[in-house]
Amino acid sequence: MEKAKEKLGFWALAGLIVGSMIGGGAFNLPSDMASGAGSGAVLLGWLVTGIGMIALALSYQNLSMRKPDLDGGIYSYAKGGFGEYMGFNSAWGYWLSAWLGNVAYATFLFGTLSYFIPAFNNDGNNWPSVIAASLLILAINYLILRGVKEASLVNLVTTIAKIIPIAIFIIIGLFAFKADLFSRDMFEVIKLAGESGTQSVGLFEQVTNTLMVTLWVFIGVEGAVVVSGRAKKRSDIGKATVMGLLGTLVIYVLITTVSYGIMPRAELAGLSKPTMAGVLEAVVGPWGAVLVRMGLGISLLGATLGWTLLAAEIPYVAAKDGVFPRLFARENENGSPAASLWITNLLVIGFIIYSHFSMSSYVAIYYMAGTAIILPYLFSALYQLKLVLTGEGYKADENKTGDLIKGIIATIYSAWLVYAAGMSYLLMVSVLYAPGFIFYLMSRKEQGKKAKTSDWVLALIIAGFAVYAIVLMAQGVIAP
Structure with missing residues (x-):
């Protein structure tokens, strides 16, 4: 396993986190947010998410230092704190979220490519899209089978490439931003279409409506923790996690803010995917839509690669630890988790086909992916609280107040996500x-x-x- 255990440095870890978080969701933020909330509620939603995610990220940083023996990260914390079966469910839920996320990315990718290739439809779920997406998943499978380090370097390159169109969007958007449009009816009750007709939605529910969207675009913040066993330095895990989160949060807030300052909420909600393309096109013309779609294609490729790495790593590490069946621990000659990769990617392909027949939308799939990961997040936050309250891993006279606050905030945020997901x-x-x-x-x-x-x-x-x-x-x- 020596060749397989090629270690990942700080920038590779940070690239894995940012690459995993900035996927298709970033390019569809304008309509995803506008469909359920006004500009004021969106700002509050980002504030809640920022505080909650930072508390969660700092909890992961603390846990990685207090419990260096728990190399499975997000699943091993649930196991260490609450028993074997809860640890298994945490690993299982995270795995579900990872490969469901790849289904959403693949669907979104070929829906986006329909702008350039009419054979693909806008929803990305006709047969040409299904076949092309399946071949893409198999190609990524082949790349990772050649070695984890090689795949993570490709992910770092795609991460840098997709930041460019997002940066152009933000810069142009700031010049086109209209403060009066953004501030119009900021905290007012809005009307949304529901199952029983048009409903009035107050500020609290508007903020809650944003949480599953913000959760989706932040899934991946724990990426460095998941592959902690492959990190060169233990200290790099926490640094990469916090830096990746803060940088991505700034990008997301800017994307959303400038969009609400360019178009009214109702118009944003009605844009077709990717909605960043529609916003930029309204400012600079058709070339803006082309630029965003090109950036989205790169972004989705990188995110799919990053999430395939994470999706395969979870059952692999869990199997090495005896939580998953030993089948998932099998490696190839390059040290890649071959069995876990094949099982994961065959499930992705199977669900892509299912999505075609069920006509499941990109939003529905990412809601399922987000819901699946809430349990692992919640039990990681609870484990942070448990360590503080029991004093395990701390010196007798060590001040634990800061860590207690992190744990409380992360737990409240994770519990709110359960409510936001809906029954x-x-x-x-x-x-x-x-x-x-x-x-x-x-x-x-x-x-x-x-x-x-x-x-x-x-x-x-x-x-x-x-x-x-x-x-x-x-x-x-x-x-x-």
């Missing part, structure tokens, strides 16, 4: 969580152990929600 998506994601218990039982059997009674009880509860969700989906009450 429909929580139920649908339970359908994907439920089969995980089979793999958990397999891993326990390989270690000569049995599941605890509490594990069975929790598994039956999840299965009950899954069955209820399937019934509701069959009746057409809920749908992705």
